């Protein structure tokens with residue numbers, strides 16, 4: 001995979017609000033995410049809301065808890081808007097108007113990114129178990145794997161005209177829920193250059 005890379009977060013910045021719903025209520029509506037496994041049950045309808053506490057919204061970053069939410073400052077959003085096809089949505093704040101920062105909403109693309117046998121083998125090697133099907137919403141979630149433990153990609157159908165995409169497979173444990181994300185190389189390079197302390201680029205196979 002030459003055109004796409006993974007953008008690995010070296011740290012997290014910013015706590016979603018309200019903490020009670022891990023910030024999911026404003027993004028998906030109180031009924032729009034599964035309260036048993038944390039997985040959204042439909043597209044994002046609202047805004048990622050971040051607390052200002054300990055957050056300087058400059059460059060690009062991934063908040064705590066919501067590892068699928070990629071945030072960029074207003075200047076970087078302007079740079080990216082003209083060059084890439086992205087769903088950019090303002091980041092909201094609990095007490096001040098939105099607009100200083102933007103979230104890149106990452107679409108789920110494809111039917112499968114990994115061979116389930118590969119994921120089974122890797123999760124058992126790491127955790128001694130594979131994952132779980134949520135008893136409430138029925139979604140399967142694999143236990144999390146560090147990037148170097150992920151099996152090779154077998155994306156079907158292959159990624160076409162997207163600049164950023166998330167896997168149909170969900171990962172996490174308990175209420176933690178995230179997807180794997182691939183970023184077009186040029187886009188990843190701009191983001192990593194804007195925030196080298198937040199990201200490093202990882203080649204994928």
Ligand SMILES: [Zn+2]
Nearest residue numbers: 034037134137
């Ligand atoms: Zn669920």
